[in-house]
Amino acid sequence: MNRLNSFFLDFLDVVFFIVCVTFKILMYGRHLETGYIKIISLFIPAIAPVIIIISISLILKAKARSRMLYIFNIVISSFIVSDIIYFRYFKDIISLPVLISGFQLGAVKSSVSNLMNIKDFLYFTDVIFIIPFVNRYVRKRKNKFPLNYRISIAVVLLLFGIGMDFISFYGLSKEQPRLLSAMYNKVYISRKLGVLNYHCLDIYNSLSANITKMTPVSREKINAINTFMDNNKSDNKNLKGYSKEKNLIMIQVEALQEFVINASVNGQEITPNLNRWVNRSVYFDNFYYQVAAGGTSDAEFMTNNSIYPAAAGAVYFLYSGNKFSAMPENFKNNGYSTAAFHGFRENFWNRQIMYKKFGFDNFYGEKSYKKDESIGLGLSDRSFLNQSLIKLNNMKSPYYAFLITLTSHFPYDDVDKYGDFDVGNLKGTLLGNYLKAIHYTDEQLGVFLNALDENGTLENSVVMLYGDHYAIPKDKEQQLFKFLNVNSTSEMDWEGLQKVPLLIHFPNESVKGVNHVYGGEMDIYPTVCNLFDLPGKNMFGKDLFNPKNQKVIFRNGSFIDKNYYSSSQDDVYYDVKTGKEVPENSSLRKDKEDVLNQLEYSDYILKHNVIDKLDK
Incomplete structure (x- = not known):
């Protein structure tokens, strides 16, 4: 019991990081929730990346570890608050390309300030009032656990965290195969995978997109776009x-x-x-x-x-x-x-x-x-x-x-x-x-x-x-x-x-x-x-x-016509006339696939700068 108590006190900073950060991510998920995803289902994707961060920190000595976790806590809290403020107006989640052009916010600072809510900054409460004192206490203790012991625990936790994350990512990839690469519905990704996994995925895809720009243009993709464009032309009789x-x-x-x-x-x-x-x-x-x-x-x-x-x-x-x-x-x-x-x-x-x-x-x-x-x-x-x-x-x-x-x-x-x-x-x-x-x-x-x-x-x-x-x-x-x-x-x-x-x-x-x-x-x-x-x-x-x-397609993959509205953020279909939910059928599934194809074609034109290569 004494040894367990000593272990708990030696790693008090780790315990508080797990509890505080996981709680923040779950509250963040609740903020985005609209009734179609249960908060309890967010627990695994919320805690998995936290465990991965913890596993890496355990290799470090107490002082370096507490400093690392403190910095991560601040970064994660900042992402959460930024996402919430951004979502409040844009109904979307902030991303790396948005941050690149973020200096534009300087000209509309009154708009940004009006979106802020004092409650948002409660996410920093632990960073200001709790964690600094916990870290100071941990640094004063003499850690009795040798490096090889900490490494063993770190490896186990790392594999455990990666395994849980894999389950979340795999499940979403099976549910919506293109979503993780195309990122056409960032809100849904964030709801299903949590804020940490979303931002890691966003950074990966943003860097990957820049590399993809340098790859040769696919003639097969150009032909597919040309075929779509030809079929999309109106008769122009009226x-x-x-x-x-x-x-x-x-x-x-x-x-x-x-x-x-x-x-x-x-x-x-x-x-x-x-x-x-x-x-x-x-x-x-x-x-x-x-x-x-x-x-x-x-x-x-x-x-x-x-x-x-x-x-x-x-x-x-x-x-x-x-x-x-x-x-x-x-x-x-x-x-x-x-x-x-x-x-x-x-x-x-x-x-x-x-x-x-x-x-x-x-x-x-x-x-x-x-x-x-x-x-x-x-x-x-x-x-x-x-x-x-x-x-x-x-x-x-x-x-x-x-x-x-x-x-x-x-x-x-x-x-x-x-x-x-x-x-x-x-x-x-x-x-x-x-x-x-x-x-x-x-x-x-x-x-x-x-x-x-x-x-x-x-x-x-x-x-x-x-x-x-x-x-x-x-x-x-x-x-x-x-x-x-x-x-x-x-x-x-x-x-x-x-x-x-x-x-x-x-x-x-x-x-x-x-x-x-x-x-x-x-x-x-x-x-x-x-x-x-x-x-x-x-x-x-x-x-x-x-x-x-008469289909109107939105950037997040949702679409509407005179019969149905497809909400990609909730993965739900509605009858436009009655406003009631309807089950997916083969026709709606095909419509959804066509919508994603169009968005993919448009993205390809922009990313590869091929507008002048079409119809050739």
Whole structure:
């Protein structure tokens, strides 16, 4: 008994590391849990990597061991807190490519600070208040256990930990064979394998991907992509060339979601101007954002290229050296002048480089505007749109103009400058602040569109307007459900709220009405090619006026169409009409396989820079 007691005291730092870190990982898993994975099932993948770390530390002397475990505890706690904060907004887990472009967070530090919760830092409680005292005690004791004895225990624990980890990895690989290599659903991996295993796998795959870039291009893979592209083309019977030689004015609106259209708060329309323009345009009411970690940059990448965003990180950083077959270049090759407009820093999201790659003649960024009014992150939408109107009037027709608004950017905390829009009992909430922000942006868009109408620009122009991504983070879902009087809170209900508006206004309102086709941001470029009679190839999207299918694919492997929604994060299928779960069948299994193939093809194009090698 004395010997056992002495062993326990000599390795008190090890005991506390096992207990504290395992507890943190399980609590982290609970934070990501949505009801489909039991916390108890996370115990083995949570403790297995902890045992592996412990086994290595046992070889060291007490002082070095306690220092090593302390550092690991801090690193693990930091990963957990970073993941939780990131998940709160992006509904995803942070990864190495995201960290590489992490300096971008410096420009949106107010957004990050608003995502933080004081409870998050409870994960550091043991690091600050307990472990230092335990380590000091252990270092003062005279360890009586020789090196060969510690090595023997270390080897046994190492093999035991690796064995348990192997069971977890093998089980997940059998369940979803491509998941561990493609990493298309990081949340699911983290739920099933725990935070430590996920980040180790992420680092391994990130390094492996960089090595893979240097391998020769597979002709077999190129042929498979070409076959898919050929089969994916639309027939283009409807509205073929309908807008040929007209101007295209495309407006990407920051955080504009579909639920605000034709909705009211406290007896007032939230977006009265957009409501009016919806009635004057073709309006797509089943249109979804498809962004990943790149946020706004992912939206503009997809709409201008019809290629999926990167599985981790942002295309604008990871693949800025690639060649692209983008919409601006396509227009330029057909005699158009092209320009991009955004009132924020030119180097943010690497736009000054990427816009040249895409074929824009000009990029009017922050330096091209007089910063006479600032709201939120930067130049107000009122000033941006007023100044952009002057620049548009000076463009040579026909032209393609791409505008990105800014004021309605999360966290919507510049409430005093949004005007006196009364949101009633939502005042002071995130949702209430968002409604004030988007009401302000709606007002400025109304002024801008009215000006285009009054000066005759719309007589020779098509206007496409859409939202780039979600506005309300998932951790604030209850505010949104309550506002919309949604009683059920299933993943199907939440996904139904991830729509963004898309309206296309034609000259003289020659085509208008509500279109119920299921689509997403990937489909804008093919639709433009059809309307403007541009050559369209090597695109993953579909022409919304001539859809061969209505499937919308998300970066994490989920998908939705008019019949089913597949939630990859929970590995569950729903009937869209009833909202109820349905069992997997052969048809859904094939759909899932097709979805993963598309994402794999898109990743291959980006990783190997082969867009110019297709169709050859």
